[in-house]
Amino acid sequence: MSRSPSAPARAAGPVQLVLLLVGSCMPVLGAVLLSPVLPRMEEEFAAVGGAEVLVPVVLTLPALFIAIGAPFAGVIADRFDRKRLLVWAMLAYSVCGTAPLYLDSLYAILASRALVGVCEAAIMTCCTTLIADYWSGPRRVRYLGVQTLVTTVSATLFFALGGALGAGGWRTVFWLYLVAAVVAVPMARFLWQPVRPEHEADEPVSAGRLAVPVLVTIVGGLVFYTLIVQLSYVLDDAGVTDSAAIGGITALMSLATAIGAGLFAKATRLGLRPLLAGEFAVAGAGLVLVGTAGSVPVVVAGAVLTGFGTGLLLPTLLTWAVDGLSFAQRGRGTGVWTSALFLGEFLSPLVVGGLAAASAGLGGALGIVGGASIVLALVVAVLLKRGSGQHAAAFGRAAA
Known part of the structure; x- marks a missing residue:
């Protein structure tokens, strides 16, 4: 064209x-x-x-x-x-x-x-x-948050449709x-194909520019998908066997994810480093709660906490990775980021299953994933402070 x-x-x-x-x-x-x-x-x-x-x-x-x-x-x-x-x-x-x-x-x-x-x-x-x-x-930031919000809500809808049509x-x-x-x-x-700005050359995406966001996104995808796959098993172990109750609790977690995504545009005022570290810490704390819970209310509280953290996390990771890319690089950068996210999601059940076999069952595996998420929050905070100021600056300009 x-x-x-x-x-x-x-x-x-x-x-x-x-x-x-x-x-x-x-x-x-x-x-x-x-x-x-x-x-x-x-x-x-x-x-x-x-x-x-x-x-x-x-x-x-x-x-x-x-x-x-x-x-x-x-x-x-x-x-x-x-x-x-x-x-x-x-x-x-x-x-x-x-x-x-x-x-x-x-x-x-x-x-x-x-x-x-x-x-x-x-x-x-x-x-x-x-x-x-x-x-x-700001509109790009807001709409990337809306994208996560809409896809999260649609997941609940599609799950219900699948059950009804099934x-x-x-x-x-x-x-x-x-x-x-x-x-x-x-x-x-x-829709239309946008016009490339005249001053932009067809230059490759810098590996250094995307390396850290992509590696962090793989772990983010793993954390995001963990309870989507495992929550029903945790509830079953806790004595909740009614499918309607399990569906209701899952929907509550999805609602928390949607609320987190909906708050993303306003939360960007905090800046990339504290926001990203806080998201991994909140999601990790929720997973630790679910993994160590002795009662259903604590499981529900942990699931809601994790859902809220991951709802904020996904648009943060996406904005961090692609907002600073030029038009000529944006498709490739977005493709690499998307690959990282879904690789993490694909690996999630395999990692949790392996940890469950090697540790004290599913609860222990969730606790380990949650603990790793909290550790990553600290690592990201230090890493961005020391070596990734350009990423934080790009994030700040997007939110301004």
């Missing part, structure tokens, strides 16, 4: 924001929609060797392929066209997402889920990059992937 240097700048508004926020929810759809129907899928494929392991992978496999594919999606977004990549990815997402409606092989379904992850990598990278392209300064059979939930094709139509009409 050609870019005319003299073309007037177009002003993005509510329509563009809504479309990009809806697009950002697609990876969440893939992550939580299938959770309620996994037992039925396992019954369906009980004759397949290793089905008890392979069926849960249907849920987690897209996250791995988001981690693998997002950097490549970022390169394509920077070198070609963010809007076109997004629209085509949304259409492909619908095709791959609905494939299990007619696939009878578990291995074929797994292959389709890998392709869903590739599509999600492009969708998440392009949506986040276009938000950063269309808006700047009553009609495990395949029924896959019809919901058609929504991406519907949304792709107004995206093609109302």
